[in-house]
Amino acid sequence: MLSITTDYAKDTGDPSPYLKHIAEAGFSHTHWCHHWNTDFLYSKWEIDQIQKWLDEYGLQVLDLHGSAGAEKAWASAEEHQRLAGVELVHNRIEMTARLGADVVIMHVPHDPASVTIRRSLDELESAARKHHVRIAIENGDFAAIGKLLSEYDPQYLGLCYDSGHGNKGEPGLDHLELLKDRLISVHLHDNDGTGDQHKPLFTGTVDWQRLARIMAESSYVKCVSMELSMRNAGFEDETAFLRKAFEDGTTFANMIAEHKRS
Ligand SMILES: [Zn+2]
Numbered sequence: 536m537l538s539i540t541t542d543y544a545k546d547t548g549d550p551s552p553y554l555k556h557i558a559e560a561g562f563s564h565t566h567w568c569h570h571w572n573t574d575f576l577y578s579k580w581e582i583d584q585i586q587k588w589l590d591e592y593g594l595q596v597l598d599l600h601g602s603a604g605a606e607k608a609w610a611s612a613e614e615h616q617r618l619a620g621v622e623l624v625h626n627r628i629e630m631t632a633r634l635g636a637d638v639v640i641m642h643v644p645h646d647p648a649s650v651t652i653r654r655s656l657d658e659l660e661s662a663a664r665k666h667h668v669r670i671a672i673e674n675g676d677f678a679a680i681g682k683l684l685s686e687y688d689p690q691y692l693g694l695c696y697d698s699g700h701g702n703k704g705e706p707g708l709d710h711l712e713l714l715k716d717r718l719i720s721v722h723l724h725d726n727d728g729t730g731d732q733h734k735p736l737f738t739g740t741v742d743w744q745r746l747a748r749i750m751a752e753s754s755y756v757k758c759v760s761m762e763l764s765m766r767n768a769g770f771e772d773e774t775a776f777l778r779k780a781f782e783d784g785t786t787f788a789n790m791i792a793e794h795k796r797s
């Protein structure tokens with residue numbers, strides 16, 4: 536089992552060519568990342584069509600990147616904008632459940648004391664529980680995330696560890712070590728420490744051996760999930776890019792398995 540993001544080439548427009556190519560490359564799962572930062576509301580008709588494509592290609596959704604919004608913004612201080620943002624996240628929770636997945640990944644403000652984000656999380660909790668979907672907060676600022684996780688039930692709120700974000704600035708793996716029992720989603724990719732480059736695994740300065748060990752000891756039970764950008768990986772050919780991603784993902788999954796055995 537292995538997963539890659541839907542938006543390795545584009546994050547808006549018709550997703551079906553990418554779903555097809557992901558399945559053809561051997562991946563069992565995909566991380567739904569289309570429209571991850573837009574105000575786009577998915578309709579019933581669009582979700583039904585996505586499910587038909589997934590069935591046709593033999594692919595499953597692992598988890599889904601929700602949208603903190605552009606104008607519909609769940610942490611906004613403007614109440615109408617915040618409520619529209621809550622509606623947008625609610626849309627993604629329902630979509631996730633209908634596509635058979637159970638985690639929506641969200642970004643939160645850097646302010647550890649943000650009142651608006653707590654208001655929005657409180658308002659979304661019953662819908663999330665009803666649909667058996669958890670929200671995973673992506674790093675981000677660990678001071679804000681650690682505080683939120685301490686205030687909410689693990690059955691509702693968990694952590695998404697983005698290995699690229701964790702490799703620039705903050706010592707991400709040190710923070711992950713402390714919060715590993717809340718880990719429910721991963722965005723795996725690499726960089727050289729200077730920016731969020733979404734490069735292939737093992738091509739930058741992420742300490743993959745340490746990350747594999749922490750993941751093996753964590754609450755994360757799903758497969759290796761990569762959030763790569765084909766352009767930043769230096770590939771023009773989609774098939775070659777996906778083949779390489781599959782190889783790297785398999786190597787990292789074996790590293791995690793090795794740590795679980797020892
Ligand atoms: Zn990410």
